[in-house]
Structures are given as C-alpha cells and as structure tokens.
Amino acid sequence: MTKKKIVNDPIYGFITIPDGILFQLIEHPWFQRMRRIQQLGITYLVYPGATHTRFHHTLGAMHLMGKAIEVLKAKDIEITDEEEESAKIAILLHDIGHGPFSHTLEHSIVHHISHEDISEMLMEKLNGRFGGKLNLAIKIFNDQYKKKFLHQLVSSQLDVDRLDYLTRDTFFTGVSEGVVGYDRIISMLTVFKGQLAVEAKGIYSIEKFIIARRLMYWQVYLHKTVLSAMELQVNIMKRAKELAAIGDELFCTPALRTFMYNNFSKKDFKDNPELLNTFAELDDSDILASIKVWTNHRDLILSTLCKWLINRKLYKIKLQNEPIDKKFIGEIRAITAEKYKLSPTELDYFAFEGDVINDIYNRQRLRINMLYPEGKLIDITKASDHLNASVLDKSTTKHFFCYPKDL
Amino acid sequence: MTKKKIVNDPIYGFITIPDGILFQLIEHPWFQRMRRIQQLGITYLVYPGATHTRFHHTLGAMHLMGKAIEVLKAKDIEITDEEEESAKIAILLHDIGHGPFSHTLEHSIVHHISHEDISEMLMEKLNGRFGGKLNLAIKIFNDQYKKKFLHQLVSSQLDVDRLDYLTRDTFFTGVSEGVVGYDRIISMLTVFKGQLAVEAKGIYSIEKFIIARRLMYWQVYLHKTVLSAMELQVNIMKRAKELAAIGDELFCTPALRTFMYNNFSKKDFKDNPELLNTFAELDDSDILASIKVWTNHRDLILSTLCKWLINRKLYKIKLQNEPIDKKFIGEIRAITAEKYKLSPTELDYFAFEGDVINDIYNRQRLRINMLYPEGKLIDITKASDHLNASVLDKSTTKHFFCYPKDL
Amino acid sequence: MTKKKIVNDPIYGFITIPDGILFQLIEHPWFQRMRRIQQLGITYLVYPGATHTRFHHTLGAMHLMGKAIEVLKAKDIEITDEEEESAKIAILLHDIGHGPFSHTLEHSIVHHISHEDISEMLMEKLNGRFGGKLNLAIKIFNDQYKKKFLHQLVSSQLDVDRLDYLTRDTFFTGVSEGVVGYDRIISMLTVFKGQLAVEAKGIYSIEKFIIARRLMYWQVYLHKTVLSAMELQVNIMKRAKELAAIGDELFCTPALRTFMYNNFSKKDFKDNPELLNTFAELDDSDILASIKVWTNHRDLILSTLCKWLINRKLYKIKLQNEPIDKKFIGEIRAITAEKYKLSPTELDYFAFEGDVINDIYNRQRLRINMLYPEGKLIDITKASDHLNASVLDKSTTKHFFCYPKDL
C-alpha cells in the first residue's frame, strides 16, 4: 500500500500529496521556506485574514492541477502518468523563486532579476539533485513541450495558478464577491487541436471569472491602503540600500546583509552558486525583524518610514482615474518638505506620485479560447456579448499620490 | 420583555421576527401559503437543491431590509420607527400575490392579471382587517411616499428583494459563482437628495452584482433545460384549459377547478371578494396533484405532456443567439406531426419556437446611482469603465426551439 | 468518450452520475418520484430551509459511497467494478419505498408494511425489468453478500446514508452545529477481517459524529414543534381513514383514494401487482392537496385539524424527561372536551400524551468498530474515554403532551 500524505485545506477539504518525487520536493527546505512567505505580503494590514502563505497556495494549485487532468482524461485527452506528475511538479515549483513579501519587494532585494529567473535557477539545481527527474517538468514550464495545453494549465489566462489564488485570496480576505467557480470552470476545460479551451456553455463562468479577477485587483491587490503600505515598504528598502551603499551600519540578518550591501547581477548568481543558497534563506521574517530594528536608526528618513509601517501609520493616499492635480501635489509637497526639513530628493520618500495598471486581460498576449460545438475556437472577448472587446483589451491605469498622514 | 421569534436561516444564521404587526402578518394564512410555493418553480428538475420557498425568500428580504435601514440610520439618514416597520411590511408582502409555480404559471391560471395586481388586492384586504395599519406600507409599495428611497429599497435595480433572491438562489442551487456581496453592498448604501445610492467605492461590487445576476439568468433562471420544463408546464395548463373550455372533465382540486373552468377579469375579482379567497387557497400541490392525475387523461396531448413532466422526459431544446434555422424547424415539425398524428394546431404543443429576453439592466427605466465624493450621482453604466454602456443597455434575446425527446 | 451527467449540489459541489444502469435507474419514474417527497416531511414548518428531497439525499449518499470506495481501494481493499456499481445501486434504492412525508406517515397510509418492505418489492420489480442487473445490489442490501463491509457502507451505524443525511439536514436547516466531518470520517474508514472499521486516530471525529447526531435529534428531528406538527399530521390521516371506513366522502387524488378506502396487507401487494404501481404514484402533493380540501369537510374534527396544519396553528406541546403531571393533563383535557364538545375518543385528537425515543447508539445491535494499530477492533463505547458507555447504551425517552393552542 502506498501511504499518501493528506493535508487539511479549509478550501478544498483535503489535499492529497502523492508519494515519490512530488512528496520529496515538498519536503525540500527550499519548498518549506515558502511556509514563511505570505502570499499577499503586507496586505494583512488591510485584510487581517490575509496571512496565507505561498506554500499553501502552491499545494492548492497542485491539487487543482490534479482535478483538471482528471477532467481532461475523462474527456479522452491522452495524458500519461509521467506527464501528469511533471505538470504537477511544474505548478508546484512555479513560485519557488519568490523572495520575501513576494511581488512587493521583487526588485528591492535583487535588481533586474525577476522571481521567474530565480525559479528557473532553483528548478535547474533541483533537477540536478534529483537526477534529471524534473526534465519534463522544466520543458512544460518553459513551454517547450509538444502538448501545449500542459503549459497552459501551468501558465495562461486560465491556469490553475490563477484559479487557486483567486479562490484562496477571496477566502482569506473575506471578499466573498471575488469567488470564482473553480470547480465549474475546471469541469468545462477541454483540449482542441492541442490548445486548452473552455466548452462554449462555460461562457458565463468565464465572464464572471474575468469580472471577479478585476474586482479582486481593485478591492484587494491594488486596494488604495494596500498600495500605500506596499509603497511604504518599497521606500524603506530603497532607503536602507542607499544607506548601505554609503557604508552606514544597518542591523540585518546575515542573509539579508548579503543583499543589502551588494548589487548582484544574473551573472553573479551563475558564477557563485552559494548566492542562490543565500537567497533561499530569506523569508518575511528577515525583513520584518530588520525593519523593526531600523525604527531606531539614526537616519531620520529610514526610522520614520519604519515606524510608520510597524505601527501602521501608513501614507495618506489619493487614488483616481484622472491624473492628480499638479497644484495640489505641489502644495502638499511644500508643506511636507517644510515640516520634515527635507531636501528635494529626500522629499520623494514622504510625498510622491505614481501609477498602477490593472492589466486584466490582454488579448494580444494570451487568450481564453471558447470551444463551440461546430469545432470553432473563439476568444472570450469576441464570444461574449456582454464584455465589450474594446473595453477588455484596454488596461486600466490609475494615478496615485501618497503623503504623510500627520500633515 | 418583548419576546422575539427567531427563525433559522442557513444563509443569514438567524432571522429575528419583530413583535406586533409584522409577526401577525407572518402568522396569517395568506402568508403561510407561501410556504407551499417554491421560489423557482420547476427549476428543481435541473437543480435538485432549488426547493426553497417564497416564504423563506420573503423572510430573508425582510431581514436585509432591517440591515439596510440600520446602515442608513448609522449614516444619519432619518428613518422613523413607523417608516422602518412599514418598509418591512412592504417587502414582506411584495410577493403575496404569487400563485403556484410563481412566474411560470403567472398567466396560465388567471389571464391578464399580474401577481402585482393580486398582491395589491390582498394588501388592501389585509389593511382592512388590520385597521389601517398597512397604510404607510402600501404608500411605500406604490411609490407614493415622499421618502423615495424607501420604495427603492423595496423595488429598484438594487432592492433587498434582488439581493436576497440572488443570494438565496445561489445558495440552494449550488451555483456559487452567482454569489453577490449583499453585506458589502448594503454597507455602502446611502441616500442622496432623497434617492437611494451606492458610495462610489462600491463600484466593483456593483459591476460584480450585475454580472452575477446575468450569470444567474442564463445559468439558472433561463437555463435551457429549465426553460424546456417551464414551457412544458405552461403547455399543460394551456391544454387543460382548452379541454375545460369545451366541457371535458378534468380532475382538479376545488380551488383549481374554479380557475380552470372560468376566465376571470380584474373586475370579477373586485365584484366577487370570494374569488380572491379562492385564489389564496392555491399552491404548488394543487397543480402537481392534478397534473399527476392528468397523466391518465384520455386526451392524448394532455396525458403525454403530463407524463413527460412528471417523469422528467422534457422537450429537447435548442437555445441560441441566432434565430433557429427554419428548415430544421420545418423538418422536425413534420416528423413530429407524423409520429404523433397531430393537426397543425396540436403540433404546437409538441414542437414550437420561442424567444427569451434577459433584461439585465435597463437604464431607461431604473438606475443604480453611484454617489461620488463631490456629491454627484452617476449611473453605473457611465461610472464603470468596464461594463460598456452600449452593451449594458442592450437586452439579450435568445431563440429556442423545443421538440420531443423521443423523436 | 463516455459522457457523464453532472448534477449541481450545494454541499459537494458536483455529483457525477455514471453511465449505464445507475443512470437508467435515476431516470426511472419511481426514482424521479422521490423529487416530490421531502426528506424531512413537515419539518419545514419549523426550519423553513428544510425543503430538500429524498431524491437529493439519495444522490448525495451515492456520491459518498463513491468516495468511500475510492478510499478503501487506496488502502488496498479489493473491490471489483461490479461490486462498486452494486453498492451504489443499493444505496440509491435504499429509500425508494418511502411514501409521502416519509417517516411521519409511514404507517398512516399502509398499516403493517414498512418502507423497507416496499423498497424491497420495488427493487425486485426493477431487477426484473433490468434483466437481473440488480442481483448483487439486492444481496448487498440484504446483507447476504460475503463482503460484509459493503452492506455496512449501505446500512450500519456509520453508513453513507447517515453521513449524507446528517450533513444535508444540517445544511438545509441551518443548524450548523450538527455538521459532521463526513470527508474526514470517510478518509479514515478501513476494513479489518471483512468488517468496516474506523482507524483509531478517528476517535474524536466519531465522538463528534455521535454527539452531532444526538443534537440533530433533539434540535431538529424531534424538536418539540416538529413533533407537534407530525402528531397533527398523523391524527389528520387517522381521522380521515376513520371517516372513510364509515363511508364518508373525502376529496382524494385517485391514488390516495385507493389507500384511504382500503386497508391492504403485504399479501395484497403480492397478489395484486397494480397496487405497488398505485403506491408509487403517491407523493407529498397528494397529501397536501387533499388536506387543504378537507379544511372544509363537514366533520368538525377533521376540518379543525386540517385548518390547524395548513395555517400552522399547531398544538401547544410540553416535552420533558419526566412523565407529564397527570393532574395537569386531566385539567387540560377537561377544558378541551368542554370547549370543543368532544366525546372521550374524539378528545384524543385534540389533547393527548405520548413518548419519543432517541435511540442514538445501541451497542447490542450495531457497532462502530475502531481499529487499533495492534489489530484490535474496539467498539467506540469502550474506546472513548469521554462518552460513557453506560450513557451511550441508554436510549433517552421523553414524554410529551399536546393540546390546542387556543384554549
């Protein structure tokens, strides 16, 4: 009897972890590290329930991958056991390169290296250690495998990654409106000429999925207070790096120190394998513990920003469709500069503008194929009589301006 | 101590029924009758969980009315105790005129008299019996009261009726995607210049509400198999009335007999008060029990249709955006006529076309006002950058063709 | 590709109906009839959400049977495809003999014949029609098959029947405390020496299951107002049969008439096959539609009781652990007799006592085996250090007294 491990999930009930390579990968320290990285970073300052981790999300996505493959097989799509295992490996490891606070600090800790780059490097390393058992998974991950739909299950407009994170983020934030019918959508997946597609009758679920995703963007991911907190955290790291660059002493955990006092390139990562190991030691606690100490740093800018974050005195933020009134910005910045005695460059840490883009659905890059009975694939933007294509194609940009609360 | 009655609701947990007139109205036989009328009629043939009743829905809507009024009061909108009670009475009784199988048989049992007409007559009668205590409720119901927003809570594009039925229908059918954030939407209700409005930040919840409603239309209310079942039920009642008109004997409960063997006008209802009482004796069981007996009627058309309904051998149905191909219809009708030996008029009971309209959101008639900080009301179709106005304004018509399964 | 039918279930998400005999049985009119029989009968007068049907419950139980078999197979218990299908058939048909209002009217419509008797007769008939394909299912149902655990899954203290109905009744009534961890319990099922057992680590889930069931008994199944409504309904049928016996005319649907004006024995059912068909035409609507007409019957007892039920003016009821005070009963009965001018035998329809037994867990008849690592089976009453055996063995009897509300 093959003893399978079962994990409790408040969303799906139970998640079964298959024996073998999948189990071994989950046991690996690099995977366990994701237990200490929250899926939504600092968002818990607005949604206190949103403390779920990348670890949990990834297990969930693997679970949905299993469901999706089960559905496709029942529709006579051929998928071998090896392909199934590899697709699950690919989704399990798709986020392994994320650093602390995920997207927020993506370019604060290492510049010019995305989490996808690091995921790839880590996957290659693991492949070495596991004797090439990840070969097919890596092919699928990089879309180099002939059965395109397997890659599309891992990464496309309707992949199991999105289906899990929307479901999970909805559950833990309590924003019940963001709910997507993951089980209904999965039950209507199919493959047509090698492409992942959704049966035509699923059109309302897909429309709903797109609108729910959009709602989650503005209600959660880019919620104005979340945005304000993320900007604050980014500014803290930026200031800390500036101070490090001029040799100021900063309390840091050893792993964090490596990245605060150096600027590594991709080449460095390749030349120095130890660097990847050091990166893989970082998690949210390194950042939080260090920021707490910095609340007492003698640099007034750093210590002020850190106090704001730790004690949740976030920037006041104006977020709107139209550009922010220049006069208003000018006035606020003048008052801020005076109150805090700031030079023009320093002022940007306290009062600054920016943009956010909600890139909901970009037809050019990726499509959601609806499969019609006559054997036609039609993109959802054309198939829907409700979601106007010209609108769906457009991404929405919003403008924001942050400034001190206590002005 | 005023002892309040508490009712268990799987959706809201508990619903508290206030003492006094509200309690007495709920105890009234006309209100209790709604326990025997299912909210979604025959829909349970497709969604087996959808057996919830008008009684339950109405209690739920009253509960949400209480929540909405609580929110508005907390925002300093003046609402007196009498107004609150009357708004609750109005929502409690808004559906009281529904006959068996609600919308489906609305014009099968009494022609030319809508359930709203009967609701009004019943409310007037109740008002008489309760010594005028329903005066204000009736005014609110008919939009004759100065505080327009109270009527809008009872009946508008965003009333507590819709909020409850979408939530409830979603819950009992299990179509979880249809979920609307009723609590979030209610928490963002406000009143501006006497009109009910939604705070601007609620825009994503409202978009979501509109899309969810649309999904429920096509996934549930106008689901093609539901449609097929409803058409079958309507045809049965039509055929039975035809037979009654020529004096054929039909098994009927006494109350149903009154309406099968007569065609009453509004005037009849006014001239003969007993008629209203008889109508108020009808519920789903009269129809079901009678249809079951008719499965053995000697009229082949009636008995065939009744067997189909009772044993769930529904019409095959084609439902699509484009009109159904005339040639296809012609062929099927020819085969059907031959197989069942039907005259042209009889054939319409077995194979027929029709249209359905999903009138989602009609800006001309009713609006959902979004309230912007500067004190501007903007309709959701203009406020949303995503739901294209030209699309929202348009209602969707679909075409269908029904024909025997066993052809 | 084998096209499987999928049914929406608000509890399990989706229920898949396998092709073949299972699908055909569900399509059969006798099975479809269960759509018109509510699982909890008249309970909806207390819990308005409890309108779910035997049809829905049975599909759910079949779904759990599938899950249980999947779990056992993963633990290397041998179960063939034929055994799996037959176990599913057995559970699908286990309730097929239920008449209208299930348990409440079990002995009001046909005396001395239980729903199990009728289930068996219907199953035999179906087996004939389906050419012996139900042979194994019937063996399993009657516990005549060598693999005892298959029967235990259908009918034992921890069968999928109980797991589904507790879960479902909890869901639809909204009594969330009654929830049992059906998925956790199923995941811990195993087979030891041919007997169904639960792994030892499941002990807390089983304790919880027993307590939850007990809670459901007193909170729902034997809730005092539910009890009062059931007694009323039983009395109505009893009085109607009395009147029928002396030749009084009663409005009845034809199928109901057969059973109101005759008293059939098991032998009658065997001698006259048509009788079984007539029984299989009955559902809740026959009873409700007839009772409504009887509200105007000239027999004052019948019409009064019917009015009380239809308008929900239920008996007042006293329910307690101790016998009801005789003096109190005497006084109330005297007042009642006088007010309603009743003879002593008539009085029993208006004011009467009775007992109810909550037979939670009877060690003598059936056990819940806990499997300990060393390969010992221990009954839950001995394995639990918390649920005292002497208490668990005891069934609880409560005493009640019903009398008119308007005294």
Add this chain to the structure above:
Amino acid sequence: MTKKKIVNDPIYGFITIPDGILFQLIEHPWFQRMRRIQQLGITYLVYPGATHTRFHHTLGAMHLMGKAIEVLKAKDIEITDEEEESAKIAILLHDIGHGPFSHTLEHSIVHHISHEDISEMLMEKLNGRFGGKLNLAIKIFNDQYKKKFLHQLVSSQLDVDRLDYLTRDTFFTGVSEGVVGYDRIISMLTVFKGQLAVEAKGIYSIEKFIIARRLMYWQVYLHKTVLSAMELQVNIMKRAKELAAIGDELFCTPALRTFMYNNFSKKDFKDNPELLNTFAELDDSDILASIKVWTNHRDLILSTLCKWLINRKLYKIKLQNEPIDKKFIGEIRAITAEKYKLSPTELDYFAFEGDVINDIYNRQRLRINMLYPEGKLIDITKASDHLNASVLDKSTTKHFFCYPKDL
C-alpha cells in the same frame, strides 16, 4: 455622523470598530504588534492555513462581545453604555501580554511571568496614558466589578474568547468538525441572579460545544505533530538561553537579546519600565529570524535543532494514553546518544518524554450554568444526561516520547 471603521472578516463578514477609546486602543502600537503574533504559533507546520493572528482573534472576540451584550439587553438585562464599552476593552486587551509564539514560548522568554501578568502591566500603562478611561475595564477583567456576568463574558468556560477562538481556529485549520454554534449559543445567553447562564433549551448546543472543544484539543492544539514541533521550539529556546548564560555569542534582534542574556523577575519589570517596552517590541519575526541564523551556530545541539525546525524535520513522536514503555525509551535513548555523541543531559534535547493534559472542563473551578424555567441553575455536567459527570470532571492525561526522525 460618526464614521465607523469596518474590517473584513472571512468568518463574521464585517466587524465594526466603534469610534473613541476602542478605536484608539486598536491603533496603539502594542495592539498592532499582535498582527505579527500568530494565534496558534507553530501549528501552521501541520495545518498550513492556521496563520491567523492574535490581532484578528481579538477583533473577533470584541465583535462577539457586542453580539452577546445586544442579546442580553434584548432580554432586559441592564447594561450601560460605559459597561458595554468597558467589557469590549477588557476582551480587546485580554491577550495583549502574549509574547511571540503565544503559549508555546510563554515561559521560554521570561520565566515565572505569565502572559496574564504582562497583560495586566500593559493595561495599567495604557490606563495611565488614556487618563483612567480603562478603570472599569480593568475592574471587569479582574472580576472586581459587581456585575459578575460581565467578567464571565470575558473569562469563563463559555466566554467570547473561547467562542471566537474555537470558531476561528476551526475556520483557518479547516477542521470543520470543531465548529461551534457561536451564534446559537450567544442567542441563548442570559443572566440569572447576576450570573451568566444559558437557557435550558441550549443544552445540546453546550454539549456539542464541549465535545467540539475536546476534538480541537486532540485534533489541533495537542495534535501529536504540533506537540512535537512545540517541544522542538521550546528546546531551541532553552538551549539558546543555556549558551547565552555561559557567554556564547548568539545572533539576536536587539529586543530578543535583552531577554536571552538576562533572566528578569516581576520586580525587574516594575522597577524598570523600559523593560516592558522592550518586551512589547517582540513578535514572531524576532524568533524566526534568529532561529534561522542559529542553524549555522557552532553548537551542534542548537544548530541541529534549529535545522530540524526550519526544514520541518520534526521529532518522531509517540503519544498515547498509557505511559510509554520504559524499555523502548531506554533503547531509543541509547541509540540516539551513540549516534549523536551526546552526554546524558544533552540527550534530553534529542530524546525525551513528557505529559500533556487536556483540561476540558473542570467543575470545581468554573461552571456552565444552565437556567431552567423554574428558575434553577444547574451545571451542565449535572444537566446533561449524556455527558457523564464523572467523565467530564476527569482531565485526560496523555504521555509522549520524542526522538530523532533520522534514527
């Protein structure tokens, strides 16, 4: 208009935070700190969803306090606005003295000082800063206020603390069986002769509550793998303190360093107010970040234990009702000592026994009063015919033995 803050809660929907002192306390850095302390400490190593925080729990408990007071007022129990606010303050601050990893490390960071002691000190400090506004709250907290039931709502066998944490822990772990009917229980609360009581009809809910709590103890709080992880974490802190005591250098955040290199008494806290501030800087990240660094410490015991925790190679654990076999323990300890070259005292870090007590319900200390109609208070252990008193009184002790996984 008083603008109230609303917080999303996936359990209760929305939690409203009243204006004034309650809002100000929640904004205070000491309260915000609880955002960084997980309610169930290291439990997320077993239940990945269990990442919820003390902050979230405390808000939830305040919400339930509001509900409970609402219920009591509706039953004509007199509660003034000041008393209501104070009861809410008391529950809001009841856990404020918790250090990182809550109960697990309670005596690892400061010996002989409980979290209640620190809560009290912090509450006194806050009372000073807020000009005595917490006077009544502190009285209620310490059970010095005449209305005993207010203290009982904060702390008793059936307080809002327990109701929230059982509900919340169930939700986030996904152990759905642990669910308690918090809303039903609250709706049945009452006050009799100054004591909090539950109406007699609530008896099944209370039985269910007790069993659910017990289930949560063994399934979650004292789950054997959770226990193993907690023991590991405690041992790490103990070893680190030992090393600090002999002057070994340990990486620490500054606040943690204060407590690792000193042993403070209650007197120290009173004499040196700064100490309390330093304690109030600690949260989970200080511990995690430090333990991660210690994985490279030259002390083999410390580094080994830290690696085990961080990479989730927990002790193997045997947990049972009977004492662990001495011979087995002896053998394992011998093998362990040899493999890791450990002295007898060192060995206790790697292979050791212990006990856990599940002190469910101790009638001696606290009672759950059931109020019977005749005005009698009966303790649940006597009122229940099912939960045997002699069993309920008994606490369950289990024995465990931990040893290395890789033996």
